[in-house]
Amino acid sequence: MVYVAMVTGFILILMGLYGALTNSNILRMIVAFSVANTGVNIVLVAVGYIDGRTAPILDAAVPVAEAAVRIIDPVPQALVLTAIVIGLGVTTLMLAYAYKLYEIKGTLDIAQFSELKW
Amino acid sequence: MVNAIFILVIGLGAAFLLGFLRDKRKLAYVVTLAALVSMAWIAARWLLFFAVDGGARTEIFTAGTLPPFAINLHLGIAEAALMLLVILCGLFSAIYMQNTLMRLGRRMMSVLLVFVMSLCGIILTRDVFNLFVFFELAVIATAGLILLCEDKRTFAAGFKYLIISQIVSILLLVGIIFAYHASGSLNIDDMAAMSSGTLKGVGSLAFFLMLMAIMTEAKPFPANGWALDIYESAHPAFSALFSAAMAGAAAVYAIDKLLLIGASQWLPVVTAIGLLSFVAANLLALVQTNDRRTLGYSSVGQVGLILVVIGQRDILGEHYLYIVGGILLSHAVAKAGLYWLSGLLSQRKLTDWSALRGHPLLIFAFVSFVAMLTGLPPFPSFYAKWDLVMLLAAENRLWILALILIATLLEAGYLFRWFGYIIKREKETDKQILSLASHKLAVVLSTAVISWGLAYLWGELSAHGNLLYALPLLFALSFLLLDQLPARIKNSLSIAGMVAYFMVSYPTYDPLQLIFGAIFLLGSSVILLASYHVSGRRVGFYPSALLMFAGLTLLIVAKDAFHFFAAWEFLTIGSYFLILRGKHSEPHALSYVIFSLGGAFLILAGFALAAQGISPFPLESLAQVAKPIAPWVFLLLAIGFMTKTAVIGLHIWLPGAHAEAETDVSPMVSGILLKAGLFGLMVLLMNMGKQSLYGVELTYVMLWMGALSAFLGNLMAVFQEDAKRLLAYSSIGQMGYALFGLALMNQLGWLMALMFVINHYIYKSMLFLSIGGIAKRTGTRDMYKMGGLIALMPLSFIAVLIGIIAVSGVPPLSGFGGRWIFYNAILESEYRLPMMLIFISGPIAFLYLFRLIHTIFLGQLKDEHRQIKEAPFWILLPQMIYVVALMIFAVVPGLAMRHVDAYLSPFFEGQGLNWEGFTITSHYGYWSPVSIMIVVAVIFATLFAWLLFVNRKAQKVKQFNIVYSAERPFRPETTHFAWNFFAPYRKALGFLMQPYVTRFWETMMDLLHSIADLSRRFYTGNGQTYGIQLLAFVVIVYLFKMEF
Amino acid sequence: MIDLMLLVTIFFAIAMIGAALVAIRVKQISIAMLAAGLVSLLASVMFLFFAAPDVAMTEAAIGSGLTTFLFFFVLGRVRGDQRD
C-alpha cells in the first residue's frame, strides 16, 4: 500500500514536471506544477505511514500509554501541512505573475518572454 | 547578550507592524531602518563576542525541547559574521532604495525585511526542513523584490525564477523526507553524527537531492540562466542583496552545513560544480556588454569559487574559515558595491561607465572593488587565494589550482577592460548618465571604506603579517588623500619621500639589492624630475606611480615568497594604472595587465609548487626544492619573470604599452619596471641554478630565448616609423641581452647583466625622455614627419647622441664596458650558436639607432616645425643628469660593479674580474675605461677640428619645395625618403618580421570570444528551457556521481 | 480488510494518474484546472486511508479548494487566450 502510494506520488511528480516543461502556456505550466506538488505530498505522507496503525491523535481509542505502538509517525504529516501551505503560496504568486505577464504582452506563451537572454 | 532569535523576531515583527502603517510611509521607512539597525546590532554584538572575547558557539533551542525533537539554531563566529553581512547588505540596500521604497509603500519594506530575516534563518537553522521553509521564504521574497524595478522585463525574470524554485522545492522535499526516513531525524548535526552507513543507498540519494536543490540557489553553471536574467533586470540594490547576501552568503553556508551530512565523499562533487561555474561564468562574461549582466556572470563565477573552497575543505584544515571568509567577504562587499555603483548610472552599456570619469572617489571605489574581486593585495581575497593555492599545491591538486588561476585571469581580463572603458572611453556629453543622490553615494563610498577595513582585518589575521604596514605602500596610499594638491607639490613630496627612504634603508641592502634599490628609488626620483613639467593636479598619477615604486621597493627586500608575490602584484597594478594614463593606451594597457597577471599567476603557481605547504616559504629555500618538481618550479617562475622582461613570444604587450604611455611614464616603465623581471630571474637563478627537464637544460633554453629576443627585438625596432615604438622594441632586444647574460650562468655573464641593468636604465630613460620631449613639441612620433631638429633642440640632440652611443656599445661610453664584459662572458662559455645571434644583433641595433638621430635631427626641417622650441626644462634636466651619469659610469664602472663582482664570486668560483685602480682584467685581456675615454676624446677632438677646418667655407643651402608633377600621391608619406627607410632590409629579413606571435595571441583571444559567444546562446531566455537545464544538471551530476 | 484497502488505494492511484494525464494533456485549460483539482481531491481522500486526517483536511481545503478557485479567478481575467 505504501509502495502504491509512493509510486503514484513519483509518477505524479514526473507527469507534473513533464507537463510543466513541455506546455508553453503559462497557466498550464502552473497547473502541471500543482499536480507535481500533490505528488510530493503523497510521497511525504506515504513515508510516514506504518501498516495497521492509526492517526497520531490521542483519544479514547488511542490511550497515551499505548501511543508509541499504535500511531503512525506524525512528523511527515506535519511537514506535509507546511509544504501544502507553502505550495499554495508559490502557486498564488505564480498566478499573479501570470496575470501580470498577460497584461504586459497579451499572451501566455512562455517563449514570448525571452528578451533577457545570453 | 541578546538572544539571537531576536534577529528573526525583530525582522518579522517589524514586517507585521508595517501593516498598521498604511499611509505613513515615512514612519514605515523609519521602522524598517530601525529594525535592520537593531538586527545588525545584535549580530555585531555576537560577532564581537566570538571574535574578541573568544566566546564558544552557542545553541538556541526553541519550544523548550532539545533537538532533534524541536528546531534548534546554532550561533558561532561564522553565523554571526554572515548574518552581519546579510543584514548590513539589507540595510545599505534599504538606504539606497529610499525613494523606491517610499514610492512603493510599506508592503515592499516588509518584503525586504522578511527577505533579510529569512536569509538569517537559513544561516542559523540546523534543521533541514526549517532550512526549506526559510529558503521558500527567501524565494518568495525574491519574487516580490524583483518588482522593485520599473523594467517590464523583470516580470518575466521573476516568473522564470518561480519555475526554477518549484522544481527545487520538489527535489528538496523528496530529499528531506527520505533523509528523514533513513536517519530518523531532521536535524543536520544529528544526521551528520550518524554513521556513514545511513548515507548508503536511499540516504545517499536523498542527500543528493537535497544538495542539488540547495546548490541551485547558489546558481551553478549551467543551471543559472534565470539568475542572470534577474541580475540583469532587477533593481541594482536588490541584485546586490541577491548576489552578496543570498547566493554568496546564505546559500553557500547552507551547502556548507549540508556537507556535514554528506561528508568527504561529496566534496569532489561540490568542487567540480564550483570549478565549472567559476571557469564558464568568467569565460561567458568576456562577451557581455551589459554591465549588470556582466556582474551577474562574475557573481556566478565567484560563488563557484566559494564552492570550490568549500569542496576543498578537507585539506584546508584550520585555514578553512580564513580562506573561505576572505573570498566570500571580498565577493560580497565588492559585488554589492559594484551593483550599488551601477545604480548611479542610467545607461547599461559597459562603455557608458566612462561617465564616472572626473569622479575620483567613485573611480577609487570601483578600483577597490575590482581589485577585491580579482584577488589583488591587500584585500582579503588575496590572502585567502594565496593560502588556498599553497594548500592545493601541497596536496598535489594541481588541476584545481590551474583552473582557478585561469578563471581568475579571465575575470581580471573583463574587469580591467571595463576599467579601461571608464578611464578612456569618450563621455557622451549630451546625455546625463550619472546621477549622484547623496544617500546612494554614501552607500557606495562606505562600502569602499568597508573593503579597506576588511583588507586591514585580513592582514591582521594573516600568518604572513599585514601588508598594509609596509611603509612604501602606506606612502603610496597616502597620496590618495593628497590627490587634491597641485602636481608639483605632490611631485616634490614623492621625490623627497623616495630619496629619504633610500637613505634610511640602503645600509641594510646587499650589493645586489643596492643596485636595484638605487635604480628603483633614486632612479625614479630622477625621472620624476621630468614630471615637474606637468602643471595642474594630475589626479591619479602619484598614487599609481608610487604604488609601482612601492611594489619595486618591497620586491627587493622580500624575504619570503608571500611578500615577494605581494610586491609583484603591487608593482603590476601600479604600472598598469600608469600605462593606462596614456592617450591611446587603452588596448595596450589591457594586454599589459593580462600578460602581467598571467605571468604573476605562473609565479604564484611556481612558488606554491615549490613550497609544498611550508609557510612562510623563504626565497632561499628554492635551492632545496627536490628533484622531480624542481624543474617545473623553475619553468613556471622563469616564464613568469620573462613575461615581465618581455622575452620574445611574450612580448606583444610591450611596444604598445611603452610607446603609448605618457612622456615621463615611458622611462619609468621601460627604464625601471623591466628590471623587476630581471631581479626575479636573478633570485631564481641564484637559488635554483641549472635545472633540466626531460634532458633539456632549462638555462640553455633561456639562453636561446635571450639571443632570439635580442636579435628579433632589434630587428623589429629597425622597421618602426614611430620613434617611441622603436625604443620600445629596442628594449625587448636589450632585455634579451640581459637574459642571455644571466642564462650564461657564469660570473661575467651576471656582471654583464647587472651592467645592463644600470646602463639600460640610464640610456633608455634618457632616450624616452628626449624622444618624448620632441614628440611633445612636434606633436608626432613618426620619424619621417620630423627632420632637421638639431638646430632647434640641441640639448635633446646631445642626449640622443650620447644615448645611442651608449646603446650601441661602441667606445667610450659604458655600453662598451657592457659589451666588453659580455664578450668575455661568452668566451668563457661554450654556446657558440646563440652567440652568433647576439653578435649579429649588435650591428642591427646600429641600424635603428642611426635612424633615430639621422631622421629626427638631421636632414631638412619641416615647415610646420620652424617655430618650435627646445623641450621643456624639466624634461631636459634629467637627461642632462643622465649624460653626466653615463660619463661617470663609463670612466669608473668599478664604482658599483666591483662590489657586485665581489658579491657574486661566492656563487661562481674563480671567475671574477680583477679590479685594479682604473683597469679591469679578465682572462682574455684588460679594459681601462679611463684610457679608452682619453683616446676616444683625442680622436674625436682631432676629427672635429679637421672637419671644421675643411668645412669652413661650406655654403648654406636653402630648402626648396618639391612639387609633385601636378599630382598628389595617394599616400604622401611614401615619397618621403625616411619613410620605410630600411626597405631593402625588409625585403631580405621581412619573413622574420611576420607577426606570428601577435597573430597567435590574437587567435587565442578570438577563439575564447567565439567559444564564449557560442556557449552563451545556451541561455535562450525561455523560462522553460531554464527548467530543463536545471533538470539536466541534476541528472547529469547524478550520472557522474554514480560513475565514481 | 487489508486487501480491500490495497485495492482501494490502487483504484485511487489509477484515478489520480488518469486525472493528472487529463490535467497535463487536455486542450481546454479550464478542464485541466478541474482535473488538477480532482487529483488533489483524490489525494486528500487517500490521505484519510493513510491515517492523516489533518493532511486530508488541508489538502481538501487548500490544495483542491482554494487553489482551484484562484486558478479560475486568473483564467477569468485572461480569457481570450486559449491557444495552447
Place this chain on the structure above:
Amino acid sequence: MIKRFIVLLFLLGLGLVFAGLLSGYSADNELNLTGRYYAEHTAQDIGAANIVTAIIVTYRGLDTLGEVTVLFLTATIVAVLLGRGVAQKGKSLQRDLPKSGELLTTGSFLLVPLILLLGAYVFINGHLTPGGGFQGGAIVASAILLMLLTDPLRHFSHRLISIIESISGLFFLGIGVLGIFLAGGFLDNRIFPIGEFGSLFSAGAIPVIYSLIGLKVGAEFSSMLVNFSETEGS
C-alpha cells in the same frame, strides 16, 4: 518534438533517482527515534491530544511561523503585483455582470456566519481534533469567497484585513517571545498551564496560537482572493 524528447529523457534520469529511492526503501514497522519521542512525550510535555498539532505549533513552531510568513509575503506581493496600475481609485469597477440569483444571495447571507463559526471551531479545537489554524483559516476564507461570488463588486476593507493580519501576526510573535522568558524557549507553549489533557482549555498556548494562526491565515487568504477578484478582466 525534440524538446519533448529531451524532457522525457531527463525525466527518465530523474525517474532513475526516484526508482533508486523506491528500491532502497524499506517501510518501518516501528516508530523511529523522533516519532517515538513525540508519541511518548507529547501528552505530558505539551498536553495536546493531536500530536500533529503539537509538532506544528510547538516543536516545529519556527516552521509554522515561517509558513505563516510565506502566506503573509504572498498576500503582500500579490497586492503589490496586482495593485500596480490596476483599479485606480475612484474609478469604480462597473461591469455588466449578471445579478446573482436571489437564492444565492440569501443562501450566502445565511451561510457566511455559519462558515465563519465552523472555521473558528476548527482552529480552536486544533489541539484535540484534526484540523487547526490553516484548515480553519481556509474555511474562514471560503466565507469571504462565497461573498465574493454572490456579489463580485462588494468592496472589502483592505485596511481591516491587513490590520487583522498584523495584529494576529504580532501576537503570535509576542507569545513566542514570552516563551523565552516564561518557559523553555521561543514558541514554548508552556507559558500557560497545560491544563487537563483533552479539554478545550489545555495544551498551554496552543489554542491561542492556533487561533491567531487561523485568523492570520484567514485574513491572508481573503486578501489574496480579494486582490485577485478586484483585478479587472481584460
